[in-house]
């Protein structure tokens with residue numbers, strides 16, 4: 001394995017910042033992963049796993065071997081009267097995989113249509129949208145455990161999935177995911193309770209929606225609300241929705257009657273980070289090359305030649321002002337390098 005040296009990562013991440021990697025290689029198989037890791041050992045270099053870079057913020061040059069995951073393949077491994085089992089390569093494009101399943105009539109991930117990225121990265125932050133999280137359909141994950149130098153097969157409980165979280169995020173850089181096994185439904189139970197989906201179906205006068213109708217509704221909502229990274233650099237939601245105690249929520253509610261939040265247990269609430277940011281006056285604010293997207297305050301955008309450091313600094317200002325106004329500390333969802 002001979003990596004490419006000193007390569008620009010601008011085309012390989014959705015913020016589109018100009019940054020170079022010292023070494024870069026593509027990973028098409030488990031064998032190519034093993035030889036790339038051998039190379040790192042021999043040359044005493046760290047590695048950085050990259051999918052399609054839609055949840056990465058590069059704030060400095062990458063002095064590591066970038067492993068660009070390209071392992072392909074969608075294989076049906078089993079089928080019952082009600083379910084189909086699929087094994088999918090980490091380098092498959094997530095939305096292509098969703099479209100493939102929707103076309104086949106296999107349900108469970110249609111609400112996750114059009115989320116950018118690869119299949120292998122989907123479990124990292126347990127991607128979610130419109131009331132569905134990917135953990136609901138994941139059965140097993142095949143990964144290389146770089147701590148113990150061995151291949152492991154982890155089941156969904158091992159993966160310790162949470163809200164935008166998992167074992168893979170908690171033990172950063174330990175596991176390199178090569179294959180994800182899914183179980184999808186042949187008689188799908190559609191999840192159309194989310195307000196915006198209902199509204200689109202209503203507008204289109206669709207009373208008995210198909211998987212394709214739901215997927216198309218999600219695609220429509222997303223294209224209207226979120227910036228296209230091919231046109232404006234961004235990584236989707238920059239921050240997580242914060243969890244606060246019931247007491248803290250009740251205190252905030254007295255001063256902010258319309259605060260957007262929902263209970264997640266008897267003692268905790270999840271707040272809409274976008275609402276907090278918007279009510280600090282950030283929505284649509286532009287500073288140089290960087291801005292807070294005018295249609296969705298959760299999204300930080302790079303209008304042109306912004307650097308990762310400028311984006312990070314901008315996010316710090318947002319965190320500080322939300323903390324000052326509401327006493328709530330926002331956590332970044334994006335992976336910072």
Ligand SMILES: Cc1cc2nc3c(=O)[nH]c(=O)nc-3n(C[C@H](O)[C@H](O)[C@H](O)COP(=O)(O)OP(=O)(O)OC[C@H]3O[C@@H](n4cnc5c(N)ncnc54)[C@H](O)[C@@H]3O)c2cc1C
Nearest residue numbers: 049051052053054055116117118120121127128177235236
């Ligand atoms: C416009 C836009 C909208 C978005 N909307 C959503 C949304 O609705 N819901 C949501 O959850 N996310 C959303 N995201 C975030 C992003 O799409 C997801 O986090 C996606 O899973 C990232 O995939 P990726 O292949 O681009 O990963 P990358 O950005 O390349 O990597 C993300 C992290 O995962 C690690 N990683 C990647 N692949 C592997 C692997 N095979 N093994 C081990 N580690 C790996 C990387 O090291 C990094 O830490 C959005 C992003 C954009 C740009």
